[in-house]
Amino acid sequence: MRKASALLQEAGFAVKDGKRVTPKGEHISVEFLIDEPSIQPHHMPYIKNLGTLGIDATLRVVDPVQYLKRINDFDFDLVIQRFHFSTTPGDALRNSSPRRQLR
Numbered sequence: 001m002r003k004a005s006a007l008l009q010e011a012g013f014a015v016k017d018g019k020r021v022t023p024k025g026e027h028i029s030v031e032f033l034i035d036e037p038s039i040q041p042h043h044m045p046y047i048k049n050l051g052t053l054g055i056d057a058t059l060r061v062v063d064p065v066q067y068l069k070r071i072n073d074f075d076f077d078l079v080i081q082r083f084h085f086s087t088t089p090g091d092a093l094r095n096s097s098p099r100r101q102l103r
Helices: 002-010 037-052 064-072
Strands: 029-034 056-061
Touching: 029 037, 029 064, 037 056
Parallel strands: 029 056
Antiparallel strands: none
16 A cells, blocks of 8 residues: 555555645546455455545446446546356467467
């Protein structure tokens, strides 16, 4: 947390009245968008830590249809991308780019 605060301060994001602000003086806020309530406990400690840094963070749970619409319209700050793989190695793990041989 100290390192994150120092890096933000060094980048020009100061704390004024307990809130982190941009170099232009605008408050920093971020919203996490999720479509599964089961993911909520994972985000809460992170949101708490952002608050400690002076960043306003919220979590919005929406239904899957609204989630997809907001993703398609780029109407979000942060989302989670899940990758599903089979339990055994196979084509899902194959790199799509041509393999290069190291010499």
